[in-house]
Amino acid sequence: MKSFLKGATVLVAVFGISSVMSSCSNEEEVAIDGKTRAATIITENVTSNTTWSGEIELAKKIAVTNGATLTIQAGTKIYGQATGNPNDATALIITKGAKINAIGTATNPIVMSAKNGQVGGWGGLVVLGNAPINQTATQYIEGIVEGSLPGVDTSYGGNDSNDNSGTLRYVRVEYAGATIGENNELNSFTFGGVGAGTTIDHCQAYFGDDDGFEFFGGCVNATYLVATGTTDDSFDFDFGYTGKIQFAVSTVASSRLTSDPNGIECDNDKPAVAPLRTRTRY
Numbered sequence: 001m002k003s004f005l006k007g008a009t010v011l012v013a014v015f016g017i018s019s020v021m022s023s024c025s026n027e028e029e030v031a032i033d034g035k036t037r038a039a040t041i042i043t044e045n046v047t048s049n050t051t052w053s054g055e056i057e058l059a060k061k062i063a064v065t066n067g068a069t070l071t072i073q074a075g076t077k078i079y080g081q082a083t084g085n086p087n088d089a090t091a092l093i094i095t096k097g098a099k100i101n102a103i104g105t106a107t108n109p110i111v112m113s114a115k116n117g118q119v120g121g122w123g124g125l126v127v128l129g130n131a132p133i134n135q136t137a138t139q140y141i142e143g144i145v146e147g148s149l150p151g152v153d154t155s156y157g158g159n160d161s162n163d164n165s166g167t168l169r170y171v172r173v174e175y176a177g178a179t180i181g182e183n184n185e186l187n188s189f190t191f192g193g194v195g196a197g198t199t200i201d202h203c204q205a206y207f208g209d210d211d212g213f214e215f216f217g218g219c220v221n222a223t224y225l226v227a228t229g230t231t232d233d234s235f236d237f238d239f240g241y242t243g244k245i246q247f248a249v250s251t252v253a254s255s256r257l258t259s260d261p262n263g264i265e266c267d268n269d270k271p272a273v274a275p276l277r278t279r280t281r282y
Contacts, residue, residue: 080122124176133217163195
């Protein structure tokens with residue numbers, strides 16, 4: 001049981017490869033573990049139930065919409081192409097009402113990575129749901145320029161505490177992250193308003209260019225999370241997250257840290273929000 005965790009030995013698990021079917025345009029030969037294999041390149045959003053396996057390549061931000069379920073088979077490898085512009089960083093986005101069922105195993109995990117193998121080479125995984133957040137105004141997920149994805153709803157939050165966005169099990173996200181402005185980034189795993197009906201366990205954020213796991217509100221529970229070598233926070237919580245996390249481990253690479261890294265950061269809200277609540281001190 002040595003494969004779920006890359007570059008860490010604190011927990012046990014693994015991540016692997018597989019193939020695709022859906023919204024794609026062509027195939028391209030890519031080198032994987034010294035072998036050349038055909039990758040299916042995805043160029044269009046997923047709007048109906050779809051299964052991916054083998055080697056998948058994202059040509060842009062790909063959104064799962066229209067209440068569709070994206071099933072990713074154990075061993076699948078997903079690569080985000082590098083664009084050279086964080087505003088256009090490739091990413092996989094699960095919108096409200098849609099689902100992702102990415103279920104790997106300890107010996108055959110699912111790996112999402114940057115095609116160029118560079119830190120910040122793509123934007124990572126984004127999951128958006130209908131669970132409560134502590135904001136009254138409509139919130140759109142950070143790290144994506146509003147209006148840049150026509151027809152894709154990047155808002156999150158609602159009133160369904162048990163909202164179900166699917167299952168993430170034995171999933172590793174590598175070399176992800178994109179900064180489009182101050183406090184406006186994509187992370188390895190970005191969760192917005194994800195509900196308790198969603199299952200998250202045995203997931204690793206590996207050498208991401210910002211946070212490992214960031215939760216914007218929601219109440220999803222998670223177990224066995226590992227953040228390895230992130231440049232900012234390992235685990236970050238905003239907007240009234242109320243879930244439970246058990247067995248979370250962080251390892252750092254001191255040469256890669258930003259000016260304000262934390263094992264856990266819990267802001268709840270942006271510092272500039274007003275009015276601020278005052279209290280009497282006794």
